[in-house]
Amino acid sequence: MTEEKLKQILKEAKPTFGIIDKIGSELRTITSLDKTFYYRSLDQLSGCYTYLSPLLGKLQAIKKNNELDAYIAKKNEIEVAGTKFVSAAVEKEASHTVKDIRLVRNVVEGYLKADENSINTCKKHIGGYEKEHNVTT
Numbered sequence: 001m002t003e004e005k006l007k008q009i010l011k012e013a014k015p016t017f018g019i020i021d022k023i024g025s026e027l028r029t030i031t032s033l034d035k036t037f038y039y040r041s042l043d044q045l046s047g048c049y050t051y052l053s054p055l056l057g058k059l060q061a062i063k064k065n066n067e068l069d070a071y072i073a074k075k076n077e078i079e080v081a082g083t084k085f086v087s088a089a090v091e092k093e094a095s096h097t098v099k100d101i102r103l104v105r106n107v108v109e110g111y112l113k114a115d116e117n118s119i120n121t122c123k124k125h126i127g128g129y130e131k132e133h134n135v136t137t
Helices: 003-029 035-081 087-097 099-132
Strands: none
Touching: 003 035, 003 099, 035 087, 035 099, 087 099
16 A cells, blocks of 8 residues: 555545544533533544444454565565565564554554543443433433
8 A cells, every 4th residue: 555545544534533632622622511512523533433343344354465475475485486485573573564554553443442431431421411301322
């Protein structure tokens, strides 16, 4: 995967990251949030999750496949040259070839975890509100 494509992925995900950042900031800093905030935020965060989860899966697969391709190519090159094959060194080299993919994957994964945490926080507050007011859903 090219550097340009990775930049494009981050650019396309930026609005989603912004939603997660905004809601997370409000959860951290505003002490008097009402039930409407939690319901609205839960819907937005759920939408972010449905966007980021498949993206993370795709990035994980691409990273693993590219790393494996680099490993196999280097292993074949060493075997053809007739030199000693050292798996650990080739693994490190293959891992280095996917460093940019790994970075983007980790950014997406971090936002997905933050999203999950905020979803759980909103659910907790909604549950508390419903219990307090004897509301059933």
